């Protein structure tokens with residue numbers, strides 16, 4: 001297979017951490033590939049897979065509203081089946097609806113392909129950040145260390161959505177065809193299995 005091209009949306013959030021995590025995952029899987037921060041529609045159109053990083057979804061959304069072409073290119077690529085991994089704010093961006101316990105429905109710009117309703121900031125504020133061991137059967141028996149920073153939770157999943165894991169009965173990772181979404185930040189732990197899962201989706205998508 002020729003070089004795999006992975007992009008990390010380089011607008012706001014933990015971009016570099018995802019670039020590094022993906023490069024490590026490619027290496028672990030013994031695959032040739034490039035991974036870089038992307039922010040123009042021409043480079044996004046050329047990708048085999050895209051990561052929407054954690055950060056602040058309202059900021060990412062409003063910057064994307066100004067850059068309509070970038071938004072449309074991402075939307076088109078995901079609809080065509082390009083694998084995408086959304087972590088934390090990235091998960092929020094992929095969802096079809098989102099609300100906050102305090103302010104109610106947040107009318108923010110979303111891609112809306114992932115058939116879930118999201119509760120933002122569901123675990124509290126920045127200082128209430130925490131880590132927890134998660135059972136994620138699709139990644140194997142070893143628990144995955146989840147790092148939660150002002151994380152959302154997933155509610156009301158649609159029929160096409162598979163729940164990858166829960167924490168205290170709250171859904172914190174899902175998969176819907178080519179879309180993987182996590183409430184936590186896999187790029188901040190040293191475990192690369194989630195990025196590897198995403199890359200395996202890319203290999204399946206490329207078919208060459």
Ligand code: GLN
Pocket residue numbers: 053054055056057058087088089090092120121149150151152
């Ligand atoms: N609370 C942020 C939001 O709603 C997400 C936090 C994160 O990505 N770490 O966009």
